[in-house]
Amino acid sequence: MLKGLFKRVGATLRGHSVVGDELMEDLEEALIQADVKVTLAMEIVENMRERAEKQNITNPVDLFDILRSEVRNILKPAEAPLETGAYAPTTFLVLGVNGVGKTTTIAKIANWYKQAGNDVIMVAADTFRAAAIDQLEIWAQRANCDIVRQQHGADPSAVVYDAMQAGVGRSANLVIIDTAGRIHTKHHLMEELAKITRVVEKELGRPPDEKLLVIDGSTGQNAINQVKQFDDAIGVTGLVVTKLDGTAKGGIVLSLVREFGIPIKLLGVGETLDGLRIFSADEYVQAMFYDSENGEDEEADDLDE
Ligand SMILES: Nc1nc2c(ncn2[C@@H]2O[C@H](COP(=O)(O)OP(=O)(O)OP(=O)(O)O)[C@@H](O)[C@H]2O)c(=O)[nH]1
Ligand SMILES: [Mg+2]
Structure with missing residues (x-):
């Protein structure tokens, strides 16, 4: 049901042929356009830059995994079940x-x-x-x-x-x-x-x-x-x-x-x-990036089951 919310972010990664400052700037902009607040977009891109350097990543498409894990790390602590009272109701x-x-x-x-x-x-x-x-x-x-x-x-x-x-x-x-x-x-x-x-x-x-x-x-x-x-x-x-x-x-x-x-x-x-x-952080991330990675307009149906 969630339709690749991060479509434009994916398009940015695919639209560059090398990993460099220009890509990182475009990526930051794409995140901000997708309603990520500025300071957080900067932080995500900075972390990605460091990890890409460490892992010697040169193909922009390989940044998907890093971005996905950055987003997942942010979202994971927000998972929590609905509370139930000690006694009814x-x-x-x-x-x-x-x-x-x-x-x-x-x-x-x-x-x-x-x-x-x-x-x-x-x-x-x-x-x-x-x-x-x-x-x-x-x-x-x-x-x-x-x-x-x-x-x-x-x-x-x-x-x-x-x-x-x-x-x-x-x-x-x-x-x-x-x-x-x-x-x-x-x-x-x-x-x-x-x-x-x-x-x-x-x-x-x-x-x-x-x-x-x-x-x-x-x-x-x-x-x-x-x-x-x-x-x-x-x-x-x-x-x-x-x-x-x-x-x-x-x-x-x-x-x-x-x-x-x-x-x-x-x-x-x-x-x-x-x-x-x-x-679920994992499902949300999967849905966000679904069509970004595939470069298709198909709907992510992971949350629709
Ligand atoms: N597409 C979509 N529409 C939704 C969703 N949740 C609510 N809506 C629609 O949003 C509109 C407002 O929904 P309500 O549930 O009446 O919102 P509310 O907060 O109770 O509104 P008030 O009582 O006026 O304050 C309705 O047209 C709903 O059908 C959703 O998850 N997806
Ligand atoms: Mg109401």
Whole structure:
């Protein structure tokens, strides 16, 4: 599903006949174009230069292996499974600015747990946007999960309180909370999200097991500001990077891992319930470089199984 995100990087390597300064400069530029932040692109290229020299590499195409291992080394520490609570219900709070794919991701996660035989409650705590509750309701039907909701405009914390009562009361396996991407002001939003976490903590006896921040993979460097803001205000335990099936160039994932060290838990690779992948550094690298190396436009289907 990920379509050789690093296509241009591959084209750069193939477009040179010798390994030298010019290639390295072009490579750095290609990485930056693929949403790798400048300092990290410089670091990757510098490491490659050193390794190429040590190994006496003269054919640019032989740099693929080195680049792949550099990228893998950056991504590997970001692998981590979703947390499970010490006692039921495991509770996930899903955060992110508007339109990044929160609700869709929640439906995918809910469906995944439900398919594995779990009792899942979806929580409609985005009460700000008029259509949000109905949207979650439709997904709950598709995933065959329960939903806790109130009317449009209700206090999100009150919805979460109801959901925790229900979830704790019947020891549901998973409670997953949808939140608003935008309300009156950013400050209000962060306050509201903080209040929701306090309600979970009070009712559950521990904070949410995951505070998952959803990032649109095609956002570019602005994603760094988003992570910073949510992490400062709420604390983020894991990232979900969505829309990697689209025009995303993939480098933003490297930048985020390097900048924050927050695990990447899941990837979104489609608009339907099955468009969710567990993040694996190896698979991500394989998918990124797939058509780069082959010089073809075929899709990498490694993550599509
Ligand atoms: N191609 C693709 N589209 C996605 C993916 N995830 C979500 N989308 C689409 O992105 C759009 C927004 O998704 P939502 O799940 O409504 O996003 P949201 O963050 O809940 O948005 P708000 O509730 O408005 O803040 C929809 O059109 C989704 O189908 C993905 O992994 N791939
Ligand atoms: Mg939503």
